[in-house]
Amino acid sequence: MLTTRYVTGSPNWIDLGTPDLEGARAFYGGLFGWTFQSAGPEAGGYGMFQLNDKTVAGGMAVPPEQGGSAFTVYFQSPDADATAERVRTGGGTVEFDPMDVFDLGRMALLADPAGVAFGIWQPGTNKGLDVVDEPGALCWMELYTPDTGSALGFYRSVLGWEEYGVPIPGGDTYTTVNPAGTGPDDMFGGLVPLEADPVEAADGPYWLPYFEVTDTNATVARAEELGGTVRLAPIDLEDVGRIAKLADPYGARFAVIKSVAPQEK
Template sequence: MEFDKPVAGGPCWTELGTSDLEGAKRFYAELFGWRPETDPRPEAGGYTVAHLGDAPVAALTPLYRDTQPVAWNVSFAVPDADAAGRRVEEAGGTVLVGAMDVFDIGRFAVALDPTGAAFQLWQARTFPGAGLFNAPGALGWVELATRDTDRARDFYTTVFGWSADVSEWYTEWAVDGARFGGLADMGDRFPPEVPAHWMPYFAVADVDTTAEVADRVGGAVVLAPVTVPDGPRIAVLRDPQGAAFGVHLAGTEA
């Protein structure tokens, strides 16, 4: 990402909904060196914040609904979650969970874009989001995979005011000129039952080694390490509970 702290309209946080919270804690601690801290309050529902040093970088949570998939989710910073939810609906999306307060730290909502990809809106109060981007083990890029790229571009540029730099095979998103993510056509690379989705990419010091570690500690390699033409070295991995995420070489975020 071409910014190092949360900015309005940009990705500010990512969290994993998992069927095995303790197993996920162990896996990501081995993979990224995360230090997980679970909120002890019963009303927090097991919400766990992962840290690198003192910086919060991601969250791990139990599944809160029977229909919730094991998956990583991406949150985007907005000044007003209620107003952003209205823009989502006006642009053809759906608000799944209306804006609500999270203790005193912020206000959030959950939405679907018109192509079926879920994402979250975050209105910060005392918690702005990730305290570190682009460093090894921290969020460095986000990517939307969908089967209707034209509709997705129209939706997100309308809701968030993003710009979209479109090439033959990929679209790069930017907010106020700072690139932070991409848009990929799912085409026939995914089984038809896989829905459109947002996926986080975490920066790592060595993509190949990270893929080897993931495989060794119970995960799987979905896309073997590869160097993108005119781009970074990346891999797509899956944790032991089935959640997919990407990794890329730190220092090549844009």
């Protein structure tokens, strides 16, 4: 599960790049109850989405010519420069070289060998998201990739991840990942072969963030009311929860889940 006890390799930040920040603020405010707090004029329009005064994501306006609307997941690094170099030698791409963000931390934007974007965050005074794994906050993520074996090798070499296979109905195995030196209780995401999911295959590989909700059906209905798109209608996953896949009005893809509580399993 995700936790704010961040360690090397764990997801510690997520942000949204969107061509319409005001529209995104209205959408996610109506959907999750998020508010937006600007980081100030010196931050170039970047700001924080907050829930009950706790940061759950970052966000900024991105010109359409710089790419479509999307969430970017960041993983903790003790040395952003060294991690970026491992990305290069591992066959990935450094999209934006490591840079300091005031005294908050040091970050870089990268892509794995399949072209999937992600970021790294070397904490300074900002250790990461204030809240995860609660309603309205990030709780899981999935990498849709054409080759799960190659992806595992890449992220293992770059971020030190370990993997754990979880049996799923039908005799298949769902590959989960966790930070080095931890265990299955610290898994934070899964890897899915792109061709195994027709919903995702058409749009190519990427990291899909999941946000916890209290009622999947109600959240989906609200997303449609706010101008979002249902990419996958609500379905139940045994011993996991009820999920749905959505996109905001500007095309950013994400998923929601009402997780099965431990005592319900």
